[in-house]
Amino acid sequence: MKLLATFAVFTLFAVATCRRSAEEWKDRVIYQILTDRFAAPGSASWSSCGDLRGYCNGNFRGIIEQLDYIAGMGFNAIWISPLPQHTEGDYHGYSAIDMYTISWHWGTEKDFNDLVAAAHARDIWIMVDVVANHMGIGDVSTYIPFDKTEHYHEYCEIHDWNDAWQVENCWLFGLPDLAQENQYVDNELCYWIDWLLKTYDIDGIRIDTVSHVPKWFWEKFKAAANVYDVGEIYTSDLGKIQYYIPPMDAALNYPFYWTMKDVLIWGKSMRDLANKYNEMKARFGATMHVMGTFADNHDQARFLCDRNSWTLLKNYVMLVLTMEGIPIVYYGTEQGYTGCADPNNRESLYPNYNTDHHLYWFIATTNYWRGVLGTSFTAADQVERWIDDDFYSFTRGDAMMCATKIGEFGNLSRRVSYHNYPIGTVLVNIYNTNDRVTVQSYGIDISITGGEPKLYLPQSYISANAANAPAQHVASE
Incomplete structure (x- = not known):
């Protein structure tokens, strides 16, 4: 029933x-x-x-x-x-x-x-x-x-x-x-x-x-x-x-x-x-x-x-x-x-x-x-741009991700020569918009401080959309 x-x-x-x-x-x-x-x-x-x-x-x-x-x-x-x-x-x-x-x-x-x-x-x-x-x-x-x-x-x-x-x-x-x-x-x-x-x-x-x-x-x-x-x-x-x-x-x-x-x-x-x-x-x-x-x-x-x-x-x-x-x-x-x-x-x-x-x-x-x-x-495949024991970078569309396993006490630098950006493009790290790099003829110089991950976007995205982004801050734990 x-x-x-x-x-x-x-x-x-x-x-x-x-x-x-x-x-x-x-x-x-x-x-x-x-x-x-x-x-x-x-x-x-x-x-x-x-x-x-x-x-x-x-x-x-x-x-x-x-x-x-x-x-x-x-x-x-x-x-x-x-x-x-x-x-x-x-x-x-x-x-x-x-x-x-x-x-x-x-x-x-x-x-x-x-x-x-x-x-x-x-x-x-x-x-x-x-x-x-x-x-x-x-x-x-x-x-x-x-x-x-x-x-x-x-x-x-x-x-x-x-x-x-x-x-x-x-x-x-x-x-x-x-x-x-x-x-x-x-x-x-x-x-x-x-x-x-x-x-x-x-x-x-x-x-x-x-x-x-x-x-x-x-x-x-x-x-x-x-x-x-x-x-x-x-x-x-x-x-x-x-x-x-x-x-x-x-x-x-x-x-x-x-x-x-x-x-x-x-x-x-x-x-x-x-x-x-x-x-x-x-x-x-x-x-x-x-x-x-x-x-x-x-x-x-x-x-x-x-x-x-x-x-x-x-x-x-x-x-x-x-x-x-x-x-x-x-x-x-x-x-x-x-x-x-x-x-x-x-x-x-x-x-x-x-x-x-x-x-x-x-x-x-x-x-x-x-x-x-x-x-x-979301429709883009990820394309490997750099890989070694400590650092991994890939792109999806216009975004470039940089991840590392070195932790908060580690620093490293890499020059990524395989990428999809025009020379002169300014890339901005969404987690710290003061962190910017310019694409050169020889590639992109990435510097990691304290093991922090980075997600780079072309400056054009940041300029057009930053007003509605979550307020950048270092908050309490």
């Missing part, structure tokens, strides 16, 4: 959905939040959440209240936690017990509709995390819509992560594993994702645990969703990721994420960044433009946990925001959060909505100029 009622409401009152495509998402920059940890109404005056293993009371109304904080960093998309009612206590939301009811912890249907409307009014798109691999822990006979034992695989544990059968059929962390080969499960999951997108006007989805579900099912799920999706395929094996693209539009770029950490945290050669990009570009081609590049996330220790360096973090964030892909920044990175293993990397953001934090400004500045460049930047 629940599904019949739901279908009736859906048929009569569903709103039109934009069904944003991968192509449309290319100009988006995503801010990832855990709904429970980001904000509640009035939480700017609260103290930080004391028990990170329980609920911290964040909800949709809190997100609405802090949309200006998000927009102030230049983000035009938000990735939020799974919507369904979940196993009580699972504040993250990845353990659904009723797929057709929004978790009361997050708010009501009206609250969520109000969030979508308020975000869209600011041209901020909504990406929702979705799970089609498993349900929550408990009595499955009470679950909606999968209330029979035949809807699930028989219990087994994953002992060999290279065994595809185990990965696809056994239970992840003891969560009941859905049997997509069951026709009812197959049909219902595809109906549900279509219903979800139509009912709530969602712009895109992040798909959890992709490799735990057979590829043939994702082909049907993708057809039903018909929206930009980025899949979690937790591996550095490019072949395994390529196996799922298509049907996935893209995947979270774990291979590049781990390479960046190896270089910037553990001191490996910057050449590894260029090599990884070239290897991925050869495999994925234009798909690189819609891969999900990310700075921290809820499943990994934060960058500053492993390496306490603001400077190296800025190099990391600049690379994420400027390399090919759709950038994703995890909430709290802009406030210098240092959380290590789960749940310590899932801190409450409240009360730390400090728009004067230098990392907030750094992200806002990068995103502002990314927006100024528009499709001339």
Whole structure:
């Protein structure tokens, strides 16, 4: 009866959905939040959440209240936690017990509709995390819509992560594993994702645990969703990721994420960044433009946990925001959060909505100029201009990025002779507009002081657009 009622409401009152495509998402920059940890109404005056293993009371109304904080960093998309009612206590939301009811912890249907409307009014798109691999822990006979034992695989544990059968059929962390080969499960999951997108006007989805579900099912799920999706395929094996693209539009770029950490945290050669990009570009081609590049996330220790360096973090964030892909920044990175293993990397953001934090400004500045460049930047491939063990420079369109692993105590100079600028062009560093270089017949002389990253644009961009840029300053930490 629940599904019949739901279908009736859906048929009569569903709103039109934009069904944003991968192509449309290319100009988006995503801010990832855990709904429970980001904000509640009035939480700017609260103290930080004391028990990170329980609920911290964040909800949709809190997100609405802090949309200006998000927009102030230049983000035009938000990735939020799974919507369904979940196993009580699972504040993250990845353990659904009723797929057709929004978790009361997050708010009501009206609250969520109000969030979508308020975000869209600011041209901020909504990406929702979705799970089609498993349900929550408990009595499955009470679950909606999968209330029979035949809807699930028989219990087994994953002992060999290279065994595809185990990965696809056994239970992840003891969560009941859905049997997509069951026709009812197959049909219902595809109906549900279509219903979800139509009912709530969602712009895109992040798909959890992709490799735990057979590829043939994702082909049907993708057809039903018909929206930009980025899949979690937790591996550095490019072949395994390529196996799922298509049907996935893209995947979270774990291979590049781990390479960046190896270089910037553990001191490996910057050449590894260029090599990884070239290897991925050869495999994925234009798909690189819609891969999900990310700075921290809820499943990994934060960058500053492993390496306490603001400077190296800025190099990391600049690379994420400027390399090919759709950038994703995890909430709290802009406030210098240092959380290590789960749940310590899932801190409450409240009360730390400090728009004067230098990392907030750094992200806002990068995103502002990314927006100024528009499709001339996002549609452009990155072209390597210099690479050695300590320094990496590349261009996309008219922008030139310079990153280094030397850290805050290091200085270096390089002459970049391979570039795409006319002689005499004045290039300005967006992070310090007093830092200017003129393109000479022999190239561009780049000087790095204190390991700071640089993003150079021709003076013409700065002159035309500087008035609306985030105010240049060195803010408090």
